Amino acid sequence: MTTLTQDLSLFSQAMNLRTQRHQVLASNIANADTPNYKARDFSFENAMQNAMAGSVGGSVSMTTTSGRHLAGSNAGGSAALQYRKETQSAVDGNTVDMDVERSQIAENAMQYQIVSQLISDRIKGMRSALSSTNA
């Protein structure tokens, strides 16, 4: 069984990435009428896998040459942004498809709430485990 700290760091990483994605999608929607703006996004799955690989016995780990060096984690980075494939080209060179962006932002917000619910449940579980000894 994973510890509460491990779980929480995983969840907070997921929340961080969801927040970043929300920013990217909000930028797309804000620039829906900007000429030559290209819509951007990143794959949450890939970013999360990268983050997990970095924090759990990682692919790239920092070398410590002294006992007083901190281990450091690769978990905090931001995701690699990509350009969205355009479905219908616009005259002004803008590639924002409002339907796609709105559905993605709704999905992203829902996933964020799921993660926050999971954190709450995890803490609730720990609380009930703590209180059951007193009963």
Add this chain to the structure above:
Amino acid sequence: MSLFNVFQVASSAMTAQSMRLNAVASNLANADSVVSADGKPYRAKQVVFEATPMGDNGELSKGVRVRQVVEDAAPPRMVYDPKNPAADEKGYVAFSNVNVVEEMTNMISASRSYQTNVEVMNTAKTMMLRTLQIGQ
């Protein structure tokens, strides 16, 4: 908290869209103006949007700003009305070059974009409130 950047981005878009709406209002109001402040026929004004980085996240969050307001280059609308004091020697009056249909569609587009940005802001707010409720 980087969700605050979403507020900045959405509000910049709302400001830009309301400037666009302002230009539309001024164009529609002057659709039948014969002279503007400089003595020449009124020319339709259009805003030019530009993506601009917001907050400290670089590529991640891009807001909008109005780079400039340009005047429509279309020729003035010529109407034959010899009785009009502004008529030229051939009897034509140069009215503003505002295309009312274009302005109406512009207005609808601006108001829809504004609404969508309000929605984005509300979503971000809901997400933040959910974060505050963790563990309760």
